Amino acid sequence: MKRNPIVREIGDFMLPAILMFALYVQFHGDYSPGGGFQAGVIFAAGIIVYSLIHGLERTQRILPPAAVRAGASIGLLVYAGVGFACLFLGGRFLDYNALLPHPEGPNNPHGQELGIFLVELGVGITVAAVMITIFYAFAGRRDDP
């Protein structure tokens, strides 16, 4: 596919839009459909498109496999970390009300929002990293003798 100029140009043209849309789905998940999982998958799809157009080697120079693998665990750590942060701040595990101080009543929308934001971020990072890792693992075998 590298040789086909139409595919290359359209892909390069669409790529920023795809990545931007992934970020939109990620950070706007509170208000519109979508969330971490969808955003992660869309982001990974964008990277895969880049890889199909420009080759695996060039993609791995931008996103080294080791870094992507680390990203998979970092996302999970963010999620679990939020849970433990709630624990240490006096709430229950993943009880976002404890994240921010809240004088008024038992409900704490700001804490909830922050918690959900961070947790979705963790999900997004993990899912994107895992999808890219799996793609690398499959596509990387092609080079093997």
Next chain:
Amino acid sequence: MAATAIAVVRLRGLLAVIMLSGIYSLISAALLTTLDAVDVAMTEAAVGAGITTVLLLGTLTLTGADEARPSRPHRRLLPLAVVMVTGAFLVYGTLDMPDFGAADAPIHRHVAPRYIHETATEVGVPNIVTAVLAGYRGYDTMGETTVVFTAALGVLLLLGVERPRRRRKRGDEGKDS
């Protein structure tokens, strides 16, 4: 959808099969959209129609593009019987389920009213799906994330971490950027 599924079973050219399975996913995404499950439809379109197709195509370059003809004819009766019995049980199971969209179905009376009525005050996030997913069902979502992570671990164990070779050095340079 049924036509695509049957075509997937009958065809032997694997490229066409992969394309058809992508189309199948896209149709189910459209179906989910009409059911107002936009979050799920998004996932289906991106994972089913997008990434899975690419991964299958990648596998296709490793294997051949044609399904081998079975060396001897299959015995068709036993699989057919298994499928029919399972299908009959599934249909039997749906008989005492509430009607589609019935407002008094158990699923709509258990925790759903609380989610719908209280999300605005308890969580304060407009998208209830997100609130349920990351808030009320936070444990489940963490488990799901762990499952996804484990899937990557499994693939890496099976297909192997890339061996260090000369490309490695250039990869390290790229890490800084």
